[in-house]
Amino acid sequence: GVSAGLVPARAQSSDKTLDKVSFGTNWVAEGEHGGFFQALADGTYKKYGLDVTIVPGGPNENNRMLLIAGKLDFFMSANSLQTFDAVTNNVPLVAVATMFQKDPQVFLTHPEVKVSKIEDLRPLTLLISKEGITSYFQWLKSEYGFDENKVKPYTFNPQPFIVNKQTAMQGYVTSEPFAVEKAAGFKPNVLLLADYGFNSYSTLIETRRDLVDKKPDLVQRFVDASIVGWYHYVYGDNSAGNAMIKKLNPDMNDELLAYCVAKMREYGIVDSGDSIKNGIGAMTDERMASFFDKMVRAGVVKSTIDYHQGYTLRFVNKAVGVELRPKN
Amino acid sequence: MKSPQDLIRFLLPVAVFAAGLLLWEAIVRAYGIQPYVLPSPLLVLKTLVADWPILSQSLGVTLLTTLEGFVAAAVGGVVLALLFNQSKWLEYSLFPYAVVLQVTPVIAIAPLLLIYLQQQTAVIVCAWIVAFFPVLSNTTLGLSSVDRNLAGLFQLYGASRLQTLLFLKLPAALPYILGGLRIAGGLSLIGAVVAEIAAGSAGAGSGLAFRIAESGYRLNIPRMFAALLLLSLAGIVIYGVLALVSHLLLRRWHESALGKDS
Amino acid sequence: MKSPQDLIRFLLPVAVFAAGLLLWEAIVRAYGIQPYVLPSPLLVLKTLVADWPILSQSLGVTLLTTLEGFVAAAVGGVVLALLFNQSKWLEYSLFPYAVVLQVTPVIAIAPLLLIYLQQQTAVIVCAWIVAFFPVLSNTTLGLSSVDRNLAGLFQLYGASRLQTLLFLKLPAALPYILGGLRIAGGLSLIGAVVAEIAAGSAGAGSGLAFRIAESGYRLNIPRMFAALLLLSLAGIVIYGVLALVSHLLLRRWHESALGKDS
Amino acid sequence: MVESTVPEADASSSAVRLRGVTKTYDSGVMALGPLDLDVKRGEFVSLLGPSGCGKSTALRIIAGLAAPSIGTVELAHHDTERRGSHRIGFVFQEPTLMPWATVRDNVRLPLKLARAPVADAEMRIGAALDQVGLAEFARAYPRELSGGMKMRVSLARALVTDPDILLMDEPFAALDEITRFRLNNDLLSLWRDLHKTVIFVTHSVFESVYLSERVIVMTARPGRIGAEFRITSTEPRGEEFRTSAEYAAFCREVSRALAPSYAGQAGA
Amino acid sequence: MVESTVPEADASSSAVRLRGVTKTYDSGVMALGPLDLDVKRGEFVSLLGPSGCGKSTALRIIAGLAAPSIGTVELAHHDTERRGSHRIGFVFQEPTLMPWATVRDNVRLPLKLARAPVADAEMRIGAALDQVGLAEFARAYPRELSGGMKMRVSLARALVTDPDILLMDEPFAALDEITRFRLNNDLLSLWRDLHKTVIFVTHSVFESVYLSERVIVMTARPGRIGAEFRITSTEPRGEEFRTSAEYAAFCREVSRALAPSYAGQAGA
């Protein structure tokens, strides 16, 4: 009828050929997920033949279970440790790319407390989340001799930190320092754990092994498109991605997102080390092995597991998108 | 006599509330407490007004979940109690599961629910789990407190099970059931909040729980308090409505709802 | 007559429980559900045994918090209700705050509590907040359901307030109070879990809540279920103990605790 | 006039038949000694006995509200399964009203349970309320009534269904004499006209003699039949009977049986 | 013998003094018409009247358990503040026992509230229980008692404190005649020996005449004083009085006053 004739022909035909893909993040929409939203918003995914739905996570991470149960196709996992956990428990998940070369995990301290290296944190009361306790804090314990008794629970509310100068609080370099500065009016000191040897990957794309085996092409396209999205988000015009983030999460604003991108660039969170040559997404066996050893020493994972099961280099290190990085 | 009494009943809490606010404001000023630790009530109110569009939307979402959870808890609790009342065997075999449901942390089973249920359904199930037990427990207590002679009378007059239920057990248990509902009212609000945290959607279109958590992370403490204030008000209103319903239903016959000298 | 009855009362739930486990095992096998989605009960049991040292320690921590929270809730709820019962004015002015406490999400105020209180105190306060309201509400209901003529008798014989409280109001409200405590039992367990999540310590010496959360995001689902199982069992035991206490206290006089033909 | 032995009732015409019924409560109290009782259809039997001798217990057992510890209970045309039918009217010793229902709704209860046609039901309820003098309190709640008024509601409720067997536990104890006399007469004409079987517990010797065909005096706990009296009189009974020497003699006899140890006069 | 007018009581010797007392309940029912009543110290007054005429209401108002809508209540040596003292003993129309306490503990209640010395208390409790014939049920709970037994516990509780003023609302209605007679006599000797003031509600004309110095017959709702009778007799009263022609005449008079519309005989 008349109404059918109004539907644009292009959309009709292309919809048919697009592969439906769902991708779950581990938090609400924010700058740290910018590349994925960018790829969705600027049509990169579509260009790669993908019809992507991004399912934001929430305060409690449920999306990983949905991936395992087959309700999602990809999931954004936080760090390499999660990869080891999957192997430990024989869960057939595979990390296929990492978007962050450095884990953005930091400790914030009050400017009045002179802290210049990680050992200086030891006398302070540490505010660490339960996830942090089971992961990087174990590493701090084994590597730097931190004391569990100095830890207080952190529920992602910075109030106790602000009130008490003798505390240090965990956070992401890309957001908490900004929030504290905005609200409390002081600029906290920041120590990036990655700079002291905590060499976990972060913001990895994870999927089920059967998807890797049965539809490698789909996985490849999703990884490539996401990488391109990240290049655009970090270096290019990221207004489309930001618009989408702000729409999904009205608490986000331009200032905050700009801060996030600036910090990602300043600290080389997304693009540094291996990715300079191999492109965003780059992973290496050496680095995995090094992190695994550290986690074994920290007693977080068992030395007997075959951690190679948990990731594959098959889809990365192809220098996809390096041309998008501005040459300066 | 009656009208001034009622007025006091209404004005007194308001006055005490106002006094509480003044004290709060005074403390904040006296100790110079920063707004990111404890915002002054004035600031909270300002924030409430300023952020009304976003907060009211979240309030709506949470209240809807609360209502659904409450209805589910009320119906589920009463029906379960009636079922258990029909057969001791049923009660002995299944009551432990009701306890298990009560003590299961929603946070832990929300992921499982999300696998098998629609998200909105999962949220309501979570709210239900939090709120149903008081209704079940109180209704069970009420049903077993039915006057024996009255029960005998029903038996004598050949009342069917349904008749005994409708005309004897439910009315007799009503004060207890309403007591359970008054507890469940607040709990289903809490249940909605917990459910939102555990299984709700985040970002736009999310409820007060998310606002509170989010404002907490973002250190937007005034907004967090504004959201908490809304939650508290919602709780008081829910309780007030339930207490009023109780009063209207019981005032003509039950001890607990009678005036001093009637 | 009595002993076999009691036996059934005990055996039936166990039998139904066993049947439930078998069904669970069967479903897991039939659909080939992977242990990281839904572990079979056998695996959960094995994990329970294997991880017993770590789980039992956490169980102990949680149970201690539960106990402290329960005692606080019981005492706090009853005392508040008695206070409110002494003066209508007090009740009208302060009851809304009790409702506010009930509906305040612990997660939101835990940081504030952590600022001003010792961590262990903060945990107990959180557990208390979760569990006290049913006790308060049911006790209030019970106190206002006291037989008028009996109250008149006490007045006539010049009973002091304390005497009226001890010898009339508390015993008369006892069935209601115990009903409230049965609800609060499970709630204080939940409260302990929530409190641990919001304010409890992590790592070694932490409670079941931490184990559940940790196992959850470390994908150690069998251990998560083992911890949940422990929690459920603890809930059932707590309920059972409270039900037993109720029965012993009421069996000689209250309708709800009497046998069929006595 | 006074027959201390009653001929064995013909089983076929028995409305109620108790054989060797005893009741021992959980507390260990033996409330009812072995009791054999036959009540013929259409008979009016009074039970008298000291406080706590098991009269109420006996009534409850007959109605099927309590099970005998030993012994059997048979009701004509009511096997144990169907005993819970509306053919029994019961007036408890306490009013036993539904506090949440108005007087009218309380009286309506048996009709509602039997799903009686509405128009007919309303008429009967009105008549029953008139009979007990509570028409103007039809919309009151039980707590707004005096003790005697509550008992009258309970009476109205028992009468409204027109039951075959009426079991009444001290129904008039809380009523003033005028009302009591009037209701005595109402009950008598009801029994006479509609051939009801009535078992009536009372503490008033006068009342028992005035009303019944047979007065059974029970012994102290555990309640057994201590003595039986057949009250013969010219029908219909009325004020004439109440002032007769015959009546006074019956009363004396019954009182004497009631108090074997209590030598002396038993009336005004 | 019968005096329908009673001389105005001397105010100084009044134990109870009601002036223009009315009671209208929230439901709008006017339960008590304007009532003037003086009861002298040591007097035994009976209240009679149709069911629902406001007898219980009057008693509750005298005890201070309900406030009059209009009018004043004075108790000698009890200003309204101190009225709640243990000098009043009250027997409610219903047993009003604490279900959670044993018979013994129920009877102990007033003594416990008055902090009476334990040894003395135990002795009194034992005596009171003996008096009402419930010694062997001392450890039973109220629900294990028959209706009459519950009333007797309530009686024992009222008697155990040795109160100055005894307010009794149909205390013997649920008791068998033997027990009733015995308790009548017990009450009489208690009153005579200890000079108590007793206000006694009953439906039994015989009882009221046998016990009281003065019988007050109330009108139907709203209850007012319809007639008063001073019962004179040779003291001490006993079986002799009960069988006297004098007694029968009193009873007839009272009955007649009770039933202005009820022509005819008012006794056995």
Ligand SMILES: Nc1ncnc2c1ncn2[C@@H]1O[C@H](COP(=O)(O)OP(=O)(O)OP(=O)(O)O)[C@@H](O)[C@H]1O
């Ligand atoms: N529920 C019960 N549990 C234990 N004992 C009971 C119970 N009900 C009654 N009894 C006992 O059984 C005996 C008989 O009680 P029942 O009520 O039948 O007496 P009754 O003849 O009706 O006395 P009354 O004239 O005082 O009403 C009493 O001694 C009482 O103690």
Ligand SMILES: Nc1ncnc2c1ncn2[C@@H]1O[C@H](COP(=O)(O)OP(=O)(O)OP(=O)(O)O)[C@@H](O)[C@H]1O
């Ligand atoms: N709580 C109440 N609320 C409303 N009306 C009441 C209340 N109590 C009593 N009444 C009314 O007051 C009137 C008098 O009641 P009261 O109990 O004093 O009567 P009574 O003389 O003791 O009767 P009875 O001999 O039946 O015990 C009754 O008509 C009753 O309907």
Ligand SMILES: [Mg+2]
């Ligand atoms: Mg009886």
Ligand SMILES: [Mg+2]
């Ligand atoms: Mg009365």
